[in-house]
Amino acid sequence: MGMPKWVEGAVLENIHWADNLFTLKVDAQVDTFIAGQFTSLALEIEGERIARPYSYLSAPGKQPLEFFFYTATDGVLSNALVNLKSGDPIWIKQQANGFFTLDEVPAARDLWMFGTGTGIAPYLSILNSAEVWQRFDNIVLVHAVRSLADLKYQEMIAEFQQQYGERFHFQAFISREVVADTINGRIPVALQDGSLEKAVGRELNIEHSQLMLCGNPDMVKDAMQVLKARGFSKNRRRTPGQITVENYW
Known part of the structure; x- marks a missing residue:
């Protein structure tokens, strides 16, 4: 197994629902996934790439890719993701994982x-x-x-x-x-x-x-x-x- 491949995507929209709840719509060329699977998203924070797993909310084959976040549960990364604006870069794993399908x-x-x-x-x-x-x-x-x-x-x-x-x-x-x-x-x-x-x-x-x-x-x-x-x-x-x-x- 080689190292997981990352692709650079771009934020299309950041929807703030409530204080700690938000949705990101992302444009990125990823491999086909199965509904119910998750991928990893990452940002460069203080010189380090911080990554966390997140489930796809969007259906397979549909663009933009959509993710739903709650800032309180996973700290550093989600608190950086919440501040992203349209056009900002974001890293996403090319291949999805998971058996919740x-x-x-x-x-x-x-x-x-x-x-x-x-x-x-x-x-x-x-x-x-x-x-x-x-x-x-x-x-x-x-x-x-x-x-x-x-x-x-x-x-x-x-x-x-x-x-x-x-x-x-x-x-x-x-x-x-x-x-x-x-x-x-x-x-x-x-x-x-x-x-x-x-x-x-x-x-x-x-x-x-x-x-x-x-x-x-x-x-x-x-x-x-x-x-x-x-x-x-x-x-x-x-x-x-x-x-x-x-x-x-």
């Missing part, structure tokens, strides 16, 4: 996607690709954030609802505010007490459901615990299960 998810009727914060990014990439709609009858996207201001990409999500109707369901969790049509609390609790399934109008079961968990490691760990108690198991290549996981830090 549909290739790794066994067949089922229903696909449940659970994400916290910027952990929604790989799901938006997957949902903007044709394969997921060909493979699953029903898709539930669950996005957990702290406050209403953190709930982004609602226009895109509304387009999925419009296009796929009853086949697509979106459920937001907001932990620090009470907001209509959202669940006030955390995903693991709602998995335990049944309130999520009640809100969505679908049942999670071993026979028909596949689950993907992405984002905050505490959510992933706690949700896994609840799901295991309900008979679900982690999906591994040799022993297929129902839960596919990606931790964000």
Whole structure:
């Protein structure tokens, strides 16, 4: 294996959503990736190239490349990325990595996607690709954030609802505010007490459901615990299960 190749890209747009939440749209010639994969972004900071992994939010083959950031979780690099302006250079790895892709998810009727914060990014990439709609009858996207201001990409999500109707369901969790049509609390609790399934109008079961968990490691760990108690198991290549996981830090 040679050294990973870096390509120089250019920032097209920096969208500041909230104090610590932003999106970068980047123009760069990278290799084709699979929806759900991540790459590395880097900047030269005080003479050193600082790199971190970030999931593609944009769908494969689409330009510009799009990434969703939360400055608090990874310090130095994201706090430099947040200040980038249109035309600024940015380094990006030519090849993507990662196994948080549909290739790794066994067949089922229903696909449940659970994400916290910027952990929604790989799901938006997957949902903007044709394969997921060909493979699953029903898709539930669950996005957990702290406050209403953190709930982004609602226009895109509304387009999925419009296009796929009853086949697509979106459920937001907001932990620090009470907001209509959202669940006030955390995903693991709602998995335990049944309130999520009640809100969505679908049942999670071993026979028909596949689950993907992405984002905050505490959510992933706690949700896994609840799901295991309900008979679900982690999906591994040799022993297929129902839960596919990606931790964000």
